[in-house]
Amino acid sequence: MDLYVYPEFEVVRNEKKCICCQACSRQCANLVHSYDEATDCMEADDSKCVNCHRCVTLCPTKALKIVKSDHTFRPNANWSQATINELYLQANSGGVLLSSMGNPQPHPSYFDRLLLNASQVTNPSIDPLREPMETKVFLGRKTPVPPLEANNTTAVPEPYNPDGTLKTEMSPQIELSMPLMFSAMSYGSISYNAHASLARAATQLGICYNTGEGGLHKDFYQYGPNTIVQVASGRFGIHADYLDAGAAVEIKMGQGAKPGIGGHLPGKKNVGQVAQTRMTPEGSDAISPAPHHDIYSIEDLRQLVYSLKEATGNRKPIIVKIAAVHNVAAIASGIARSGADIIAIDGFRGGTGAAPTRIRDNVGIPIELALACVDARLRDEGIRDDVSLVVGGSIRSSADWIKAIALGADACYIATGALMALGCHLCRSCHTALCNWGIATQRPDLVKRLNPEIGTQHLVNLVHAWQHELKEVMGGMGINSVEALRGNRLMLRAVGMTKEEMNMLGVKMAGESA
Amino acid sequence: MATIDAKGLHFSALGEQLRDLAGHKVRIYNCLGQRYIAAGIKDITLDIDGIPGNALGAYLGEGSSITVRGNAQDATGDTMNGGSIIIHGSAGDAAGYAMRGGTILIRDDVGYRCGIHMKEFGDKIPKLCVGGRAGDFLGEYQAGGVICVLGLDCGENESPVGRFAGTGQHGGRIFIRTKLLPAELPPQVSYRTATAEDKAILCPLLKAYADAFGANYETLVQDTYLLLTPNSANPYESMYVQY
Ligand code: SF4
Ligand code: SF4
Ligand code: SF4
Numbered sequence: 001m002d003l004y005v006y007p008e009f010e011v012v013r014n015e016k017k018c019i020c021c022q023a024c025s026r027q028c029a030n031l032v033h034s035y036d037e038a039t040d041c042m043e044a045d046d047s048k049c050v051n052c053h054r055c056v057t058l059c060p061t062k063a064l065k066i067v068k069s070d071h072t073f074r075p076n077a078n079w080s081q082a083t084i085n086e087l088y089l090q091a092n093s094g095g096v097l098l099s100s101m102g103n104p105q106p107h108p109s110y111f112d113r114l115l116l117n118a119s120q121v122t123n124p125s126i127d128p129l130r131e132p133m134e135t136k137v138f139l140g141r142k143t144p145v146p147p148l149e150a151n152n153t154t155a156v157p158e159p160y161n162p163d164g165t166l167k168t169e170m171s172p173q174i175e176l177s178m179p180l181m182f183s184a185m186s187y188g189s190i191s192y193n194a195h196a197s198l199a200r201a202a203t204q205l206g207i208c209y210n211t212g213e214g215g216l217h218k219d220f221y222q223y224g225p226n227t228i229v230q231v232a233s234g235r236f237g238i239h240a241d242y243l244d245a246g247a248a249v250e251i252k253m254g255q256g257a258k259p260g261i262g263g264h265l266p267g268k269k270n271v272g273q274v275a276q277t278r279m280t281p282e283g284s285d286a287i288s289p290a291p292h293h294d295i296y297s298i299e300d301l302r303q304l305v306y307s308l309k310e311a312t313g314n315r316k317p318i319i320v321k322i323a324a325v326h327n328v329a330a331i332a333s334g335i336a337r338s339g340a341d342i343i344a345i346d347g348f349r350g351g352t353g354a355a356p357t358r359i360r361d362n363v364g365i366p367i368e369l370a371l372a373c374v375d376a377r378l379r380d381e382g383i384r385d386d387v388s389l390v391v392g393g394s395i396r397s398s399a400d401w402i403k404a405i406a407l408g409a410d411a412c413y414i415a416t417g418a419l420m421a422l423g424c425h426l427c428r429s430c431h432t433a434l435c436n437w438g439i440a441t442q443r444p445d446l447v448k449r450l451n452p453e454i455g456t457q458h459l460v461n462l463v464h465a466w467q468h469e470l471k472e473v474m475g476g477m478g479i480n481s482v483e484a485l486r487g488n489r490l491m492l493r494a495v496g497m498t499k500e501e502m503n504m505l506g507v508k509m510a511g512e513s514a
Numbered sequence: 515m516a517t518i519d520a521k522g523l524h525f526s527a528l529g530e531q532l533r534d535l536a537g538h539k540v541r542i543y544n545c546l547g548q549r550y551i552a553a554g555i556k557d558i559t560l561d562i563d564g565i566p567g568n569a570l571g572a573y574l575g576e577g578s579s580i581t582v583r584g585n586a587q588d589a590t591g592d593t594m595n596g597g598s599i600i601i602h603g604s605a606g607d608a609a610g611y612a613m614r615g616g617t618i619l620i621r622d623d624v625g626y627r628c629g630i631h632m633k634e635f636g637d638k639i640p641k642l643c644v645g646g647r648a649g650d651f652l653g654e655y656q657a658g659g660v661i662c663v664l665g666l667d668c669g670e671n672e673s674p675v676g677r678f679a680g681t682g683q684h685g686g687r688i689f690i691r692t693k694l695l696p697a698e699l700p701p702q703v704s705y706r707t708a709t710a711e712d713k714a715i716l717c718p719l720l721k722a723y724a725d726a727f728g729a730n731y732e733t734l735v736q737d738t739y740l741l742l743t744p745n746s747a748n749p750y751e752s753m754y755v756q757y
Pocket of ligand 3: 052100101419423424425426427428429430431434435436437438439440
């Protein structure tokens with residue numbers, strides 16, 4: 001007999017309000033609700049509920065709520081209820097625990113202990129409603145490209161031509177109306193309608209979304225100028241037209257939710273057009289192994305960077321994305337020398353469609369610290385302007401976004417937040433492929449629940465709201481261009497941090513003068 | 515036909531010339547280690563004298579064909595989408611990495627990890643044929659396509675492939691012209707002697723190899739081949755418990 005795991009949630013139905021319309025049972029793909037004809041009553045199987053609020057939201061009489069069960073083990077500060085239940089599950093199955101979305105553990109947040117500055121009296125603030133505020137940014141190499149002549153691969157680039165005129169040729173750049181992008185989520189891990197919403201919203205907003213590693217559906221080539229196409233270790237859906245379609249190409253070396261391991265789209269999600277877009281046989285697992293099997297060094301990475309530059313005729317910036325891990329500064333320094341134009345760093349709270357729970361919850365470091373140390377290291381080495389820095393995992397609000405820019409980010413990636421704008425309720429069940437909100441699923445009846453027009457509008461609303469907040473905060477600081485906020489750590493002060501933490505972040509204690 | 519003297523030419527200069535020559539027949543001579551030759555070019559006919567560098571024909575397009583009169587280095591045909599690459603010599607590691615379409619014919623040997631991550635969808639099936647021997651991890655993580663190793667210079671008691679052939683294989687087929695089992699075959703790979711039916715997909719590839727290098731097709735077809743296929747399209751499914 002299996003060890004019994006008591007359901008985490010209870011479905012509470014107010015019988016007085018319920019009219020037995022059965023909408024809840026039609027809406028729940030987890031088959032929690034059912035109608036019992038004999039008693040003319042609705043029933044619920046709590047054990048299947050993942051707490052996604054789909055039924056709660058759609059119940060016409062608002063008769064439903066989901067509560068956390070108060071059933072308990074003997075309270076134990078060392079053995080939490082979750083730990084005990086997880087142990088039972090593993091004893092029953094012998095399996096590696098699999099879960100999704102970002103790390104839910106109560107690790108300390110540095111964003112929450114950073115506070116922003118504003119001007120008073122001297123250096124007056126700027127009124128963003130009256131004055132122009134520049135939020136546009138360009139991502140890519142800002143310094144001249146080192147010469148690539150056969151016998152001269154290490155020479156320092158000369159900013160001047162032999163005749164004394166300034167070299168004006170720029171490396172390719174991504175132009176963004178504001179320093180924000182939707183980060184990589186593959187078609188396969190999320191639905192066609194979710195991709196459609198992200199692509200259209202990015203286009204309307206003048207920013208970019210990211211294909212993730214699943215290739216690009218033919219319908220979405222039209223959004224190419226606002227698309228970043230990804231190349232991951234599984235090399236799914238990659239061909240010359242795909243590489244050419246986007247505003248930039250991103251090499252995925254790692255992901256914050258699961259540093260050091262690869263991706264794995266289960267065969268049941270690899271169906272129909274997903275398989276076609278990935279170019280893998282339908283129903284077979286789409287496996288992206290942990291490493292790229294041709295990359296074991298910065299030299300090897302350089303080879304992939306340049307093969308992509310060659311394949312795109314040097315017209316696209318190349319992004320290299322890594323997870324924030326212990327040696328991130330040294331790794332980023334290597335990447336900056338590999339010829340990459342942009343480095344993307346994903347913090348340990350970044351989301352995922354599926355990751356082994358222990359890795360998601362225990363591997364990697366906070367993005368705030370990774371960003372601060374990478375920015376400092378690249379500045380120390382005099383190569384900061386050779387690359388742009390993009391960070392994600394997890395940027396939850398414009399406040400996190402603004403703080404990340406002040407810590408040195410050229411732009412931020414958001415994904416979990418973007419999915420929430422599409423209706424995601426953070427039930428962390430993406431890996432089951434039964435997302436009731438039509439996002440992390442390929443089941444046609446579920447996918448069509450997400451209306452791309454409404455999804456697009458919600459994304460546009462969210463990002464516009466954040467942009468207004470960014471402008472207001474900048475105005476308050478007396479800054480009228482987001483470029484002047486980047487790496488401006490004097491705009492940050494720490495509360496409740498140790499000296500070491502403040503050193504690492506390069507910020508002063510609240511109350512300390514500049 | 516355009517000709518390019520590659521002596522001392524940097525890969526980026528060579529790449530630029532080749533992109534301008536797309537749609538043409540081009541001969542490159544004095545080739546010596548230039549990487550990424552023809553990367554992403556959809557339509558070019560290339561004849562190369564010398565030794566091209568890594569990632570020859572990466573992301574190659576359907577209308578392109580490359581012939582090398584010499585050896586090639588690593589990652590030949592990396593993520594190739596279509597067309598053909600014919601090497602009159604040997605190729606290094608990871609030849610045919612993540613190939614999605616097209617044909618690679620290598621007269622002699624290849625290094626490690628040849629055909630890793632090959633894919634297929636529908637009737638778009640990439641094919642790779644090696645006349646000599648292949649190193650360890652042949653067809654690792656193979657998801658589709660056809661890999662064939664002939665071992666033409668192998669004796670009866672030698673396997674033409676190294677250890678761990680087909681590690682992580684979850685699709686596709688590997689044909690090896692041998693009666694011997696490769697060393698340390700991973701558990702997710704099953705093997706059998708290829709039947710006439712199995713060989714249907716192999717014959718055109720053998721024909722292409724024989725035509726390219728003057729081998730005897732009739733005897734090649736008659737020979738015994740070991741066929742490696744995956745046990746499961748979902749080899750890692752049972753590893754996890756969802757919650
Ligand atoms: S949707 Fe609401 S009203 Fe309808 S059956 Fe379910 S609980 Fe009752
Ligand atoms: S899984 Fe979602 S839809 Fe189903 S009962 Fe729970 S909250 Fe409602
Ligand atoms: S995407 Fe869907 S399955 Fe994943 S957490 Fe959000 S609501 Fe749940």
